[in-house]
Amino acid sequence: MDIYRPASWSEALEVKRGAPESVPLAGGTDLMVDLNFGRARPQALLDLTRLAELAGWDRDNGRVRIGAGVTFTTLIAELAPELPGLAIASRTVGSPQIRNRATLGGNLGTASPAGDALPPLLAAGAEVEVASAARSRRIPLEDFFIAPKVTALEGGELIAAIVVPVADGPQQYSKIGTRNAMVIATVSFALALHPGRRRVGTGIGSAAPRPLRATEAEDFIGGVLAEHDLWSSGAPIPEPASARFGELVAAAAQPIDDVRGTVAYRRHALAVLARRTLAWAWSDYRSAA
């Protein structure tokens, strides 16, 4: 196995062009596990950890552009005001040691349905900035995930950054695990209120081959909020509406039975989490109004 250790982003893209089979390596917290288990035996690794270009974030025009190499520890420490949902999710990633190493770009690149950062980014309407030596392009996050561990990246492309609209309303993230810390999600759910656009964003994790939005649920609850003009009145969301929202979120999932949980439990828990996160976010919205 070879390892490439480019010193700059442009060099990294050149390497990737010349060796498209090389596997990008950032914090290594997912990839190394596969290597340790012999599940992955890549011919070459492309170590991106030294690239200063990927390690920072900036805010511009209502959007935050987060370099693919930003760690979860940094996200928690620096981006909670701009991206509260992502910050909550980041706190549930692994453990301090993992959060010190694991990067946002890595979470996307691994493309596990259980990636904790993915549902809040979906709910927030994020885009992925990918680049090759030839060009750069942006992909809406919901189109980025094709299947478990399969993304829309083409040969020669690397993840450069994640571009996320700054939160314009409360956001929440909630997950289920069978112990009280350091656990991979049995199921997870993210919710973002977008009062400006009069919309509600959602993201579902660990309940389908890829992270998903629950678009029908989004449309439904958006309709309820609009119909009763709740965005302006700040009145409570009627109980049947939030229950229906939960059902629609559960219906959007395509869960399987595995060691972490059953189909029935996953759907059930998603409905509960959807209702609860909606209530928490709505309550924050009302108290802020």
Next chain:
Amino acid sequence: MSLEVNGVEHSAEVEPRQLLVYFLRENLALTGTNVGCDTTSCGACTVLMDGRSVKSCTVLTVQADGAEVQTIEGLADDGKMHPLQDAFHTEHGLQCGYCTPGMIMAALGLIQEGGDLTEKDIRLGLEGNLCRCTGYHNIVKAIQSAADEMRSPASA
């Protein structure tokens, strides 16, 4: 590549796929850092890299190029045990001891971050370090007592 381990500079040719933990254990004979799970779950292999706790079973040695690495062997100062080492010993914060080096390094990372260290903060800070023997109570006690000592003006 070269890196600093416990204040000593090392230059080495290493295999690309070698994990940092095996560089420490096999190239440098620093066997205090243990391997318990291979999946970044147990935390026995925790070391500090540039001051932050990491699990050395998921860091390639080459990724530590230019880094400062601190392991359990680098804690004692001229033979005098670090307050965390003292406290784990006297508070019975270990039984089989396999988790201990990683636990101590994680605790050091936590204390050096400088945040609050209530019992709950310590428990949260240790979420990535599994202990199968002690039930954690004496570990938390040991860290509290060491943190108090390390942060008291007298030892500053």
Next chain:
Amino acid sequence: MSRASTAPVAPPVAPPKEGVPVQGGVGTSALRPDGVPKVKGEFAYSSDMWDEHMLWGATVRSPHPHACIVSIDITDALKHPGVHAVLTHEDVAGRKTFGLERPDQPVLASERVRYRGEPIALVAAAHPETARRAAEAVHIDYEVLQPVTDPEVALDAATVALHPSGNVVRHIHIAHGEPDPEADVVAEATYEVGMQDQAFLGPESGLAVPDGSGGVDLYVSTQWLHVDREQLAASLALAPEEVRITLAGVGGAFGAREDLSIQIHSCMLALTTNRPVKMMYSREESFYGHVHRHPARLNYIHGATTSGELVFVKARLVFDGGAYASSSTAVCANAATLCCGPYEVPNALIDCYAVYTNNPPCGAMRGFGAVQACFAYESQMDLLAAKLAMDPVELRLRNAASTGTVTPTGQKIEGPAPVAELLTRVRDAPLPPPGSPGTPDIRELPGGVSNATHGEAVRRGIGHAAGYKNICYSEGFDDYATARVRLSAPAGEPVVEVHTAAAEVGQGVATIQLQIARTELGVEAAVLRPADTSIGSSGSSSASRQTWMTGGAVKTACEAVRERVLSTAAEVLGAEPGELYLSNGLVMSLELGAVYSLAELLGDTVVEATREYRHAPTSPLDANGQGNAHAGFAFAAHRAVVDVDVELGLVKVVDIATAQDVGMALNPQAVEGQIEGGIAQGIGLALMEEVQVIDGVIRNPSFTDYLIPTSLDMPPVHADVLELGDPGSPYGVKGVGEPPVISSTPAVVAAVRAATGRALRRIPMRPDDVAGLTDRSPAGEAPREPR
């Protein structure tokens, strides 16, 4: 931890007269001798063993739970550069099988594999990765067979026999009292226990070093050096003295190191290659490389009078032993003999089976046999209390065993059996405050940092349980421990050196041995020699027996040394030995005080004694399961307070109160550590820990998916330690290690039942079960006649 002392039933053996107690003696929280190297990273675990010229071993394992081996082709593996040896069953020089209780397990499978992960071939290579790749190049043709994975199916006479002896490893029948007594109220249910893993943190590892003349030295983490050696010598076709084993640092055990793992394999490779060979399992391989706690299905009928006196217990217990016997026969005996709980049960009809299947082999894990039974019988006590509309603790108090109680095997409990007191203490322990209103701290709520609830649907529940466990080995086994004690004064100061083969696995037996030597000889400077096979056996570090047994051997050897020293002193002084004693490096006279410096008295002489210690003999069970099978019993009770998110089925254990009679706390701090650590494992079994096996294949062989409690899963523990003194043991000690794991599990389950109102008859409880989505409680049928 609080300690309560009540007058011992029988006085412990008198300490060596009066005098200023020596530093670090019995009853003090002396620090561990291995503590400093462990905190400095200098302690040499078996995984740290290293030899410049060593090779690395790897194991080829069966991918099928049940198959016939058609052919094994090692040619390609041998061609790998760097490979020094590839071995199969043909290379096993001696006995082709091994086993703790019966040698039914192939060292390397030859014709048939009976579980997924069974070793078939071995590779030694210069580099571990080379060894692994070469292992993949061993080509094995299988004729895959249908695995037998349901123990009930295995019991069926029509099912294929997995071993020549059939599929029943052991059946114990207990008939006690009236055969068909009448009860006013009957409670019946079936319970299930999943497969728990010991999940020690240091995977199996060791180094075998050939001695150049046909023998071998093995450095390994194990629980019982001598039983390893017996099995090694037989399979290597060597004399026992040609196989020398030294205990390397042990990264936890909990029963998982009672059976052999790398022992024979590494020695075979070392003897073949004439090079030192190191083997070290990955965590995944570790899940295949050691036995687990037996899954069990337990059907119970309890009968009682309307006032709540137990009339009878009928039970049918089936333990899935997996592919090989391991310690299934002893697990079966523990379960059967303890299955009525620490209660007065006048009539009992019990059938307990351990059976072979094609599941992973099961054997020893902390509390074995007693854990499974306690979950079921304590659940039954709660069910019965509900039927009687009686307080569950009250029902237990009404039936609590005490000294003199006759167990269902007809054995009278001779020592303290403070069941009622233990239960009362945990019941009356202060309760934690109710959950904090206002802004919740999610770390205190079910789901913890996952942010699943802010208090919605959270209900509190409280549950109680009591349990008991036999200490030491049972059923007439010749259970003994050996110790050599040397007293000398090499540099003008007295030093006592203790040598035993007792395996320090983290529990603290090293500390205890030194404490005993200090107290018995009045010498503070005490050192422990490495545990190895150059001394006689200490038996296993299991069954909560080492403090009692090896502690007893060290004490006895010290007494012999002391007697000799005092008789010499008496001669020199012209005094009676009975008037003299040792204290703090001095020979003391009852009348005159210090009369001699011990160092001066010793001069250049070394006083040494080697002694074996045995507990009082036990007897086998007869055809009706009657007999004084156990050497002693230890008791504990637990109260669990839990918060449950009843909608999501997530649980936060808020508080555990426990009371336990430890006989005497030789080291209070170590006792506390054992209690808290055991409770963590009990909570794990209740809430999360299960090796999930489907069609004979483990689906979660990693710490990513086999979850053990983290620091945030562990509640505060309030431990009330009683020291009632067992009449049959040194200092009155009882074992400490196992009781904490036994009744903590049913207490947690009872608390979750109280919060949810659900039956919850299977552990670990999964969120689905707690939330009421699934009812995996097994159907409650009547005990069937044995087939």
